[in-house]
Amino acid sequence: MAEASPHPAGxxxxxxxxxxxxxxxxxxxxxxxxxxxxxxxxxxxxxRRRGFSTEFADHRDYVPGDDIRYLxxxxxxxxxxxxxxxxxxxxxxxxxxxxxxxxxMAFGEPNKFRYARxxxxxxxxxxxxxxxxxxxxxxxxTMRAPFPPVRGRRNAMRLISWLGDLExxxxxxxxxxxxxxxxxxxxRGMVILISDLLDPAGYKDALRTIAGRRTDVHLIHLxxxxxxxxxxxxxxxxxxxxxxxxxxxxxxxxxxEAYRRTVDEFRAGVQETCRRFDIQPLFTSTGTPFDELxxxxxxxxxxxx
Amino acid sequence: MTWLTPSMxxxxxxxxxxxxxxxxxxxxxxxxxxxxxxxxxxxxxxRVNSPFQRFRKSLLLLLQLLVIILATLALMQPEKQGExxxxxVHLLLLDVSASMAVTEGGSTRFDRAQALAKQRIxxxxxxxxxxxxxxxxxxxxxTPVTDDRGExxxxxxxxxxxxxxxxxxxxxxxxxxxxxRQNDAVAVIYxxxxxxxxxxxxxxxxxxYEPVGTGTENAGITSLSAxxxxxxxxxxxxxxxxxxxxxxxxxxxxxxxxxxxxxxVAEHEGIEPGGRWSHTFEIKGDGGGGGGDVLEVLWxxxxxxxxxxxxxxxIVVEPPSTVTLWQVGPPNFALDDALAVLPHTHVxxxxxxxxxERLAARDVDLPDLIIWDRTAPDEMPRGPAHLFLGxxxxxxxxxxxxxxxxxxxxSWDQEHPLNRFVRYSYLDGEIPEGWVLPDLPHSKALLxxxxxxxxxxxxxxxxxxxxxxxxxxxxxxxxxxxFPFFLQAAVAYLGRSVETVEGIRPGELIAIEGGSGVESYRxxxxxxxxxxIKASADGWFRSAETDQLGLFSIAWHDAKVVDxxxxxxxxxxxxxxxxxxxxxxxxxxxxxxxxxxxxxxxxSANRTLARKVFWPWLLALAVIFLMGExxxxxxx
Numbered sequence: 001m002a003e004a005s006p007h008p009a010g011x012x013x014x015x016x017x018x019x020x021x022x023x024x025x026x027x028x029x030x031x032x033x034x035x036x037x038x039x040x041x042x043x044x045x046x047x048r049r050r051g052f053s054t055e056f057a058d059h060r061d062y063v064p065g066d067d068i069r070y071l072x073x074x075x076x077x078x079x080x081x082x083x084x085x086x087x088x089x090x091x092x093x094x095x096x097x098x099x100x101x102x103x104x105m106a107f108g109e110p111n112k113f114r115y116a117r118x119x120x121x122x123x124x125x126x127x128x129x130x131x132x133x134x135x136x137x138x139x140x141x142t143m144r145a146p147f148p149p150v151r152g153r154r155n156a157m158r159l160i161s162w163l164g165d166l167e168x169x170x171x172x173x174x175x176x177x178x179x180x181x182x183x184x185x186x187x188r189g190m191v192i193l194i195s196d197l198l199d200p201a202g203y204k205d206a207l208r209t210i211a212g213r214r215t216d217v218h219l220i221h222l223x224x225x226x227x228x229x230x231x232x233x234x235x236x237x238x239x240x241x242x243x244x245x246x247x248x249x250x251x252x253x254x255x256x257e258a259y260r261r262t263v264d265e266f267r268a269g270v271q272e273t274c275r276r277f278d279i280q281p282l283f284t285s286t287g288t289p290f291d292e293l294x295x296x297x298x299x300x301x302x303x304x305x
Numbered sequence: 306m307t308w309l310t311p312s313m314x315x316x317x318x319x320x321x322x323x324x325x326x327x328x329x330x331x332x333x334x335x336x337x338x339x340x341x342x343x344x345x346x347x348x349x350x351x352r353v354n355s356p357f358q359r360f361r362k363s364l365l366l367l368l369q370l371l372v373i374i375l376a377t378l379a380l381m382q383p384e385k386q387g388e389x390x391x392x393x394v395h396l397l398l399l400d401v402s403a404s405m406a407v408t409e410g411g412s413t414r415f416d417r418a419q420a421l422a423k424q425r426i427x428x429x430x431x432x433x434x435x436x437x438x439x440x441x442x443x444x445x446x447x448t449p450v451t452d453d454r455g456e457x458x459x460x461x462x463x464x465x466x467x468x469x470x471x472x473x474x475x476x477x478x479x480x481x482x483x484x485x486r487q488n489d490a491v492a493v494i495y496x497x498x499x500x501x502x503x504x505x506x507x508x509x510x511x512x513x514y515e516p517v518g519t520g521t522e523n524a525g526i527t528s529l530s531a532x533x534x535x536x537x538x539x540x541x542x543x544x545x546x547x548x549x550x551x552x553x554x555x556x557x558x559x560x561x562x563x564x565x566x567x568x569x570v571a572e573h574e575g576i577e578p579g580g581r582w583s584h585t586f587e588i589k590g591d592g593g594g595g596g597g598d599v600l601e602v603l604w605x606x607x608x609x610x611x612x613x614x615x616x617x618x619x620i621v622v623e624p625p626s627t628v629t630l631w632q633v634g635p636p637n638f639a640l641d642d643a644l645a646v647l648p649h650t651h652v653x654x655x656x657x658x659x660x661x662e663r664l665a666a667r668d669v670d671l672p673d674l675i676i677w678d679r680t681a682p683d684e685m686p687r688g689p690a691h692l693f694l695g696x697x698x699x700x701x702x703x704x705x706x707x708x709x710x711x712x713x714x715x716s717w718d719q720e721h722p723l724n725r726f727v728r729y730s731y732l733d734g735e736i737p738e739g740w741v742l743p744d745l746p747h748s749k750a751l752l753x754x755x756x757x758x759x760x761x762x763x764x765x766x767x768x769x770x771x772x773x774x775x776x777x778x779x780x781x782x783x784x785x786x787x788f789p790f791f792l793q794a795a796v797a798y799l800g801r802s803v804e805t806v807e808g809i810r811p812g813e814l815i816a817i818e819g820g821s822g823v824e825s826y827r828x829x830x831x832x833x834x835x836x837x838i839k840a841s842a843d844g845w846f847r848s849a850e851t852d853q854l855g856l857f858s859i860a861w862h863d864a865k866v867v868d869x870x871x872x873x874x875x876x877x878x879x880x881x882x883x884x885x886x887x888x889x890x891x892x893x894x895x896x897x898x899x900x901x902x903x904x905x906x907x908x909s910a911n912r913t914l915a916r917k918v919f920w921p922w923l924l925a926l927a928v929i930f931l932m933g934e935x936x937x938x939x940x941x
Contacts, residue, residue, distance in 0.1 A: 107339035172340075198340035227339060237333040240341040247341045248333055249348060262346045 017114070017121040017164050022291055026122060029304045030130040031095060031190060059083040093132040094149055094186045097123060098210075099163075100195035100222075102140040102172035103242045108224020110286040113168045116194040116222055121160045122294045123192060126304055128156045136162065137185075139177035140169035149186075171242035172199040174206035182209045192303075194220045196227075197270060200243075204273050211277030218280045218303060221270055225287040228263055230256065313380035319373045327366050368934035375927035379920040394450060394487040395435035396480045396510075397422045400496035401464060402441040402471035403614040403811075403889045407497075409520050414894075415466040417517040418495035425493065426457045431918055436483055437461060440476035441469035442812035443849075450487065468614045468854045469811035470886035471500035477508065477900060484510040494905070498895025499888050505901050514905040518894035524548065524555035524576060525615025525890035526604050528583075529883060530725060531622065541622065543586040545602050549576040550891035557606040561586045563598060598622040599856060599879060615890045619808060619856055619881030627651055628800030629670075631689075633660040634678025639783035640694070643792045644676075650796060673800040679776060690799035691770030694777055697740060698770065701763055706740040706774070712754035723751055723762075723771070723798055726790040732780055739775030771795055808881030809851060815859065815880050817846040822865030831855025831882070851882050 059072060062082035072085045097120045105113040120136060127134045128151065135149035136159065147162050174197065185191070191210055197203040211217050230251075238247045249255060267283055274281040282301060284293055298304045308314075338344070399422060405415040426435055434452040437460050438444055448460045473494070484490035491511045497518040528546035549555040554575035559582075561569040569586040576582045586602075604616045632644060632654045644652050653672065655663070657680045663669050664686045671688045681696040691698060697705065714733040717724055729752050741757035744750070750758035751771070759774045782788050809815060819826065819840060826846040829835040831853045840846060846859060857880045862873040884890075898905050 104339035112339075196339070198342050200340075200342055224339070227343070232336060235333045237335050238341055238344055239335055239337045241337050241339055245341055247344050247348060249344060255347065259343065259347045262343055266343060266346070 094189035106168035141173035143180040174199040316377040379923035394490040396492040405466040407611040414518040444476040444479040502899035521893040522551040523610040529618040547582045562601040618883035629672040630674040643789040727787040820863035822863040829858040
């Protein structure tokens with residue numbers, strides 16, 4: 001638990017989120033979805049939708065109005081029936097990255113908010129490199145103006161710059177924000193939520209809203225080392241950065257032990273909720289170097305590959 | 306435990322007041338955190354959110370509460386109704402005599418007395434003080450009057466029983482002299498009560514008696530003396546008395562040792578309870594009676610006994626020297642016969658006139674002793690000792706002592722060596738007339754009549770001697786055996802031809818007149834330790850440091866007395882120290898003792914409850930905790 005952020009709360013750091021060296025290392029990576037997904041445009045990955053790419057997929061009976069260019073004359077010669085050749089359509093993947101911009105994310109050393117934006121930037125860069133569509137959806141109490149989905153690596157720098165300019169805002173409204181997102185988000189695709197889930201209203205209903213669809217949902221649950229293993233002692237009045245609420249506590253060994261137990265229970269609860277809603281959770285701390293998370297943990301979990 | 310002012314318990318209400326203030330004053334440090342969500346979940350647990358959990362970490366609060374509790378208790382003035390005290394100054398008289406060394410149940414009587422005295426010291430209240438007085442044959446204060454319990458305890462610890470007999474008199478006199486200077490003093494006697502009743506003047510000091518001891522069985526040597534056999538053959542008769550003050554018969558063996566060699570042994574099958582066994586060892590020319598011999602008598606009880614100190618006694622046979630004496634007076638066949646049997650005595654019989662002539666001559670050898678038989682010189686000659694029989698020494702009493710007809714005999718000093726084997730009872734009413742001899746400095750009455758002493762020693766600057774203030778020839782005394790015994794003792798005493806040294810008792814004074822040229826005496830005690838003791842200005846050796854049983858050896862030389870080679874002549878004397886006390890051998894603890902005509906029983910009757918207050922300690926603790934609180938507060 002840091003008593004103060006290295007940067008003024010919510011103020012963007014002037015340091016670029018990703019350096020060139022790191023970008024070079026993730027150049028050839030791509031996002032791995034658990035399912036073949038439907039996109040709007042022909043992209044760099046196979047879709048379940050049958051289309052007209054070069055990869056033959058199946059046949060179906062001809063019906064009037066079908067493009068006669070796709071009639072399979074060979075079968076007609078053998079069977080005297082008209083079949084239309086179907087090909088697998090290569091579609092793009094829409095990747096929606098939800099970044100928690102609440103004030104609680106502006107704490108920790110390293111700072112959770114910067115860390116979240118770095119992860120978002122890295123995933124975006126990887127996705128854009130495989131012609132997937134990437135949209136950034138920041139939220140705090142409500143959804144903020146998103147970075148609309150774009151395609152192509154040419155948009156990568158603009159997206160990263162936009163992420164760099166994001167500022168942490170007010171309190172957390174997970175349910176309201178994710179409900180709002182779910183109502184407008186594409187029905188298919190990949191959703192990556194990066195948050196500390198520290199919402200007094202809870203996180204379960206909020207996670208429910210983005211699950212249960214034909215989407216591949218990932219949660220990167222981010223806490224700072226100070227939140228996992230606080231280094232405080234004595235008679236304290238703890239002030240909540242988001243809503244100013246205070247708690248008086250005399251911190252000693254027994255209370256710290258109870259706190260650690262509570263953190264473990266909190267994470268266990270998140271894991272259980274994710275299991276119920278078919279969400280892939282990844283618990284991490286800003287104490288884990290960012291590049292290690294991207295190149296190590298995310299690859300190990302087959303989120304990128 | 307009682308509370309003098311229990312109403313002060315209301316001050317205990319300060320405790321909740323402090324708790325409230327503590328809650329109000331507790332300063333917390335503001336710390337901004339990302340979210341209180343997790344902490345709120347922690348504090349849902351009552352255990353960690355309870356007020357008592359906070360108390361656990363507050364040393365300051367704990368110290369403050371302790372200060373209040375202790376101060377409140379101090380205000381309530383707790384007291385303990387404890388041991389006894391009857392005064393504010395305790396004069397603790399501890400018996401350190403030989404009988405206190407008796408071991409009973411694994412500890413000595415003195416251990417028990419020590420424990421009782423220590424308990425008394427521990428129970429002293431604020432403002433009370435004590436002094437420890439150790440007594441046996443004498444008494445000494447081993448501490449000043451002090452309220453320092455540590456000093457009193459330390460003084461108690463180093464005390465231990467000795468080998469002396471007990472005399473309560475000096476202890477009481479010392480206690481009274483200390484108690485007179487104190488207000489509200491009380492004396493407590495810790496003893497087995499085995500001492501002679503003290504018949505001193507009435508005292509106003511309150512006395513208590515704490516008897517110690519349980520055992521009763523002990524028999525020991527209570528008397529030892531020796532007498533040279535009269536006649537030419539010489540030899541010694543050693544008289545030993547063993548007393549059994551216990552309640553069971555005591556059997557045992559009595560042996561006489563010459564040096565380390567047993568020369569005589571006698572056995573007794575059972576001395577009756579309260580009885581005595583008087584035994585005489587006779588030694589004739591078989592080694593006993595020689596010069597400088599040490600005789601030791603050893604009593605070995607068959608079943609053992611409680612006190613070892615009274616099982617041994619010593620006597621020393623000094624080399625006899627010939628005494629030259631003049632017998633001056635009219636013819637006296639009874640005196641002639643009596644003197645004729647005395648060994649090592651050379652007698653010259655002279656008429657008063659012849660004696661006067663000799664004394665007037667310048668180059669005459671003076672005798673060691675002159676017996677003036679019914680005659681006296683005009684002037685006391687310097688040098689010899691004198692025995693006046695029915696005559697008065699000139700210039701000693703002025704005016705002349707009165708003559709009394711048929712004086713009734715009251716008593717005689719049986720302890721004096723001159724009276725050791727003498728009885729005077731048949732002289733009662735038998736003396737036609739006699740001088741009643743008034744007391745003098747350095748004089749001792751040997752025979753007392755109702756009007757005063759009839760036989761007395763005297764000592765002036767120029768002479769010393771014995772005066773028998775009546776004409777013995779007009780009585781039956783010369784016909785009695787005690788007459789030659791008296792003469793023998795007188796000749797030995799005055800002629801310094803003491804053949805036996807029967808010794809002294811522990812604590813008694815050894816006095817030796819070595820001569821004016823003696824500068825120091827070399828003393829070797831029974832433990833073998835030798836030390837040099839400076840002679841007094843007149844060349845005497847005097848020491849009362851005789852608190853060991855056994856043989857003290859004193860050696861000296863006189864620079865003025867040289868032998869034929871010109872070297873100073875060496876003298877030595879052995880002084881035996883033996884217990885020889887029936888009071889000490891009687892170990893049966895006495896439930897009551899007699900002091901100044903009054904009887905004292907166990908102290909319980911006189912006990913009063915003492916107040917033992919604790920508030921000063923509680924207050925001191927409260928101040929200490931307060932200082933601790935101050936320290937921690939500022940350190941924080």
